[in-house]
Amino acid sequence: MVTREELYELVWSTPMIKVAEKFEVSGSYLARVCTELRVPRPERGYWAKLAVGKAPQRPALPEPLPGDPVVWSRADGLPAPAMPKPRLASTPRIPRPARPVVGIHGLIRGAKTRFLAGRKVDDEVHLKPYKKLLVDITASRSGIDKALDFANDLFNALESAGHRVVIAPPDAQFRREHIDEKEVPPKKEPRYDPYGYNRPWSPFRPTVVYVDSIAFGLAVIEMTESVEMRYVNGKYIRESEHVPPKTRRNVDHTWTTTRDLPSGRMRLVVYSPYRSVSWSAPYHETKARTLTQDIPQIVTSIEREVAPMIEKMQEAERQAEIWRLERLAEEERRRQEDDRRRIALSVKESREQLEQVIQAWSKVIRLEEFFRGVEDRAQPLPASERRAVLERLRLAREFVGTQDPLDFFRGWKTPLERYVPLSKRSPETQPTQGDDDDDENFDEAGW
Structure with a gap:
């Protein structure tokens, strides 16, 4: 990608044919690029005159007109006009040409x-x-x-x-x-x-x-x-x-x-x-x-209509900015509502899981107490009867399986492990509004 300014410096510091070789195009093609970009280029014989110190002073690079291209890339072909940014000045600057324009306009020709x-x-x-x-x-x-x-x-x-x-x-x-x-x-x-x-x-x-x-x-x-x-x-x-016909026939x-x-x-x-x-x-x-x-x-x-149009565009920009801020506020409001909803959901799910862990813990403890009680009561029995009871106890333990209550507790997820509130996140992603509300809701949930 070459800007107008860069191309201007190239064609006035190096002969056109060498600049064209650098971009792998012909000299005539590069001349057309200069014309499209409105970049002045040296006339024929300029470098010979420069060698003997008689070259004319190079002209200044003119400012691009509205609709003029400002960059060129060999991959994109001849440059296409770029969108000019309107200059929203209160007093428009309207240049006048030196002489009236006559003849066939470029858009009408052909x-x-x-x-x-x-x-x-x-x-x-x-x-x-x-x-x-x-x-x-x-x-x-x-x-x-x-x-x-x-x-x-x-x-x-x-x-x-x-x-x-x-x-x-x-x-x-x-x-x-x-x-x-x-x-x-x-x-x-x-x-x-x-x-x-x-x-x-x-x-x-x-x-x-x-x-x-x-x-x-x-x-x-x-x-x-x-x-x-x-x-x-x-x-x-x-x-x-x-x-119409002249006769009735x-x-x-x-x-x-x-x-x-x-x-x-x-x-x-x-x-x-x-x-x-x-x-x-x-x-x-x-x-x-x-x-x-x-x-x-x-x-x-x-x-x-230039001045009224500028006022309309400025008002449109103001309304667009208002709409953008309102949209951002609406998105932030929805984000905070979603955050509060997910906080409440994480608390609810965490509490339900903990209740399930407690119930599972109680069940395992009751089973262990039951098996231990059976084993204690089997001790005073005669040897043959005790062996039969302990064998059945072993089968019962295998049938139920070995369960460690700590495994249930380790599998429990706290509310913060389920969802991290916006107020608890890193500063890079932390919003600027609604942090106190999130903390208050989180605390009111009981965690």
Whole structure:
């Protein structure tokens, strides 16, 4: 495992080809690693200039941006972005680039080809690409160009304002907000679809924009509208496109139904990808105004949400800490209750066993007294009769067996031998609460 700082020192102290040999990779591969880690490397001819004292001063290692990888391992391949820890500052630091960002954004470049290369669907249905690691856009075949153009303009505007737009890091564990595609929400919840056949496509990881170090999820979807459809000649067409027969001879054996079809109008949902904070803000396109016209206001509104988002995250952390302490207190309470229960059980079982030992002891003593009494009474008998009695006494002893009362007592287990209370344990495992109660309960039990 190599950190950015270690790789930076290596490539500026040793030629790249030797560093690559050390890691058993090619020089071009190591250059790609440096690019992914945003580690500056010497230009061609640097070592020759260094030998004659004309090499330029090496640039400083830049700070990693949110979503940047910070370590690399040869076994893991090219580095994957690491989850940045949000900087919960009261006043966010929003850097501004020197010039506006234009052109095709990296997340949009080549995305159309991947969206079209998916499952076969009707032209008036949302596309369902096979690739899941794509920008969070859901649109139909006819609306994909408009959705990509809007997303590209939005991403460039956010980048121009100093905010980084990326697919969420793999270890960030961000959630994706549920995006409703219907332009007019239904009056009642639709039937749950466990297999997702009727649900729109969704990406494997959300698309996020980092404002300072706070992430906001971005999802663009082409809204659907309720359209009356007519079944004609084996397929459904829009009622507006249906031409009824002009003569009575051609009977029109058709019927109508209602379906939700993509409307060509877009919806942007900006949401909190953090599982501890629930927040979202939808932006709708209308027939009179496109979302592209509202991009400056959208960027400004996202920036305004940084401070409230920080407050929500701080409150979520506070509530999580309260819940953690309550859970620890509940676990400690259950532990103490279990300790008291096991103390009482050990006392009960120990007392019962001791009573059994006493009863066994008494039985053995009575047998010994009986056998001794028989033996004493047999002494004055005539020799032949005495031998017969003593022989029967020997058989009786063998039948009963030899028992030592001390063996019963040695087998008795005290309460502490059965269970060691928390208060009697070593300091490493001794809890900080409930010790006095345990001692009191143990003493009240009578041991």
